[in-house]
Structures are given as C-alpha cells and as structure tokens.
Amino acid sequence: MSFKVIKSGFFSLIEDYGRFGFARYGLSQSGVADEHAYCWANHLLDNHFNDAVLEITFGSCELKALDVMSIAVTGADLDFRVNDLPQTLWKVINVQAGDTLTWSRAKSGIRSYLAVKGGFQSDPLFNSKSVNIRENIGSKLSDGDLLSCQATTKNRAPRVVPSEFIPDYEQNLTLRVLPSYQFDLFNEQQKTHFFNQCYSVSSASDRTGCRLEGQTMAGVQARMISEGICYGSVEITTEGLPIILLKDSPTMGGYPKIATAFSLDLAKLAQRQAGDTVKFELMDIESAQQQRHEFNTFFSINIR
Numbered sequence: 001m002s003f004k005v006i007k008s009g010f011f012s013l014i015e016d017y018g019r020f021g022f023a024r025y026g027l028s029q030s031g032v033a034d035e036h037a038y039c040w041a042n043h044l045l046d047n048h049f050n051d052a053v054l055e056i057t058f059g060s061c062e063l064k065a066l067d068v069m070s071i072a073v074t075g076a077d078l079d080f081r082v083n084d085l086p087q088t089l090w091k092v093i094n095v096q097a098g099d100t101l102t103w104s105r106a107k108s109g110i111r112s113y114l115a116v117k118g119g120f121q122s123d124p125l126f127n128s129k130s131v132n133i134r135e136n137i138g139s140k141l142s143d144g145d146l147l148s149c150q151a152t153t154k155n156r157a158p159r160v161v162p163s164e165f166i167p168d169y170e171q172n173l174t175l176r177v178l179p180s181y182q183f184d185l186f187n188e189q190q191k192t193h194f195f196n197q198c199y200s201v202s203s204a205s206d207r208t209g210c211r212l213e214g215q216t217m218a219g220v221q222a223r224m225i226s227e228g229i230c231y232g233s234v235e236i237t238t239e240g241l242p243i244i245l246l247k248d249s250p251t252m253g254g255y256p257k258i259a260t261a262f263s264l265d266l267a268k269l270a271q272r273q274a275g276d277t278v279k280f281e282l283m284d285i286e287s288a289q290q291q292r293h294e295f296n297t298f299f300s301i302n303i304r
Helices: 035-044 189-198 264-268 286-298
Strands: 001-006 011-015 052-055 060-063 068-075 092-096 100-103 110-114 175-179 199-201 209-213 234-237 240-246 255-261 276-282
Touching: 035 052, 035 068, 052 234, 068 189, 068 240, 100 264, 175 264, 189 276, 199 276, 255 264, 264 286
Parallel strands: 175 276
Antiparallel strands: 001 060, 011 052, 052 110, 060 100, 068 092, 068 110, 175 255, 199 209, 209 240, 234 240, 234 255
C-alpha cells in the first residue's frame, strides 16, 4: 500500500479514461471529468493513457505517503501542499515515505488530479476502474482507506507541462458545439436565443450533468419518448434551459437535444464553479475531428 487516506475530502474518486462498450446495457461512460488535466498528469509520468488517478473535487483531502513515489498533480488549484509546503502544479513531484499531501480549498477550478507512476491499483468493473456513485459502481474515498500503487525506486526528473497547455479556469467559457440531429426541431428564434445567451453554471451541477441558468427559451417541445443519449449532449428542458450531459450521465433521456459539445471543451466545463459564465458557438465537424485526432495522437489514446 502506498497512501493512507487521512481525510477523504468532499468527493474523491478513483477514475480512469472511462468505461466503453456497455451503453447498450445502461452503463455510463464514466471516467475522469477533465480529460485534459488527466492526460497531462499521466503523460508527465510516462504512464499508459488509461492508468487510474485520484479525482479530488473541492479539496478537504489529506493523504499520507507510505512509500517513496513519483506523482503529478494537475487540474484545479486546491491549494495542494506536501508537508504543508505549497507545491507547483502540472509537474512531476517526488515524495518520501511519511510525507503528508493535502488539498484544502478550491482557489481556481474544482477538480484536481493525483497521478502516480503506474497508476492506482484497484479491481476493474466492466473493464474500467472508474467509480460511478449513481450506478453503485465502486465507492468514493473514506477515511482510513489504503490506496495501492507502485513504489518508486528512484526519483524522476522534474518534468513540467509547457505553460501554453495549462488552462486558465477563471476565463469566461465558450463551448464549441456541433448541431445535433434534432437541431432543426428548434426554430430560428430559439437558435438565436441559444447562441446569444450568456448562461451561468448552476449549483445543481455534478458529474452527471451541468445545469445552466439564465433567460429561458420559449416554446420548447414537450418531453419526448426516451432515446439513447451520450456524453456532451446539450438537452433543452421543458423549462427552456440547457443541461450538458457529463461522464456519469444516464444512457437514455427524453429532452430534445439542440447540439453536442466538443469533447475537448467539456474538460474546461468540468472545472467551472457555480456562477461561472458559459456561452455556445458552432464549430464545423472537420475542425472537431482534426483537433480530436491531434489530441489522441499526442497522448496515444486508442479506444477499442
């Protein structure tokens, strides 16, 4: 065992890249909420793209290292410290047996990622180590838990993520979207409203979906017969407000879908706090495919 959980935090979960191929059985994709921060954390340590990490939401988490280890912490600034000394994020850090790691409060963003060399070791369920509380797959951290990972025989070089790839979670967010196959169910006035509205993130958001608040869209179609839905779908509720489906969303839903958010932008959405602003803009599918291909190639992502 390599870490003992002293304080489990507000909502701390083991997550990997996700659970694929089980939607027809009603299982969510699951996986890390912020793909960008997750991939960089594993990349810094030369891990496999699917190695499991600890996703720490809002902080209040404390771990004690039981071995010498190389780690990387990326994502939100939750005032991460080692032995009460502030640490720089987005880099490799070498810790010693007996060191105390703490994440106290959200200063920027909401989700921080702790990666260890070789990934956290836990039993996979349905081909993934990802925890999904809504589906009763795994459980969140509890005080006293032991987290297993590989001990490190020597310190690793202090690699750092280039500054241009470190997001600013304080920026206003514009989500790029692709029209859904139900895009034309919405009239021109409704589309204009959707793309010109400045929404704010609701406090009711979670890993299932991001609810947005703002001026409501008039004349939205009543709920439809439930059908298959996916990560990134932008539903418009009967109240006329968007819900953006995230990693733990169900596989069926009955609201009309105006668009699908670009997957790489959803990582930015996963770091927005309640009250942060969100706007939408259209992007073309060729640009989306090219950017997705470049990201997958750089991080050696290969889902089968």
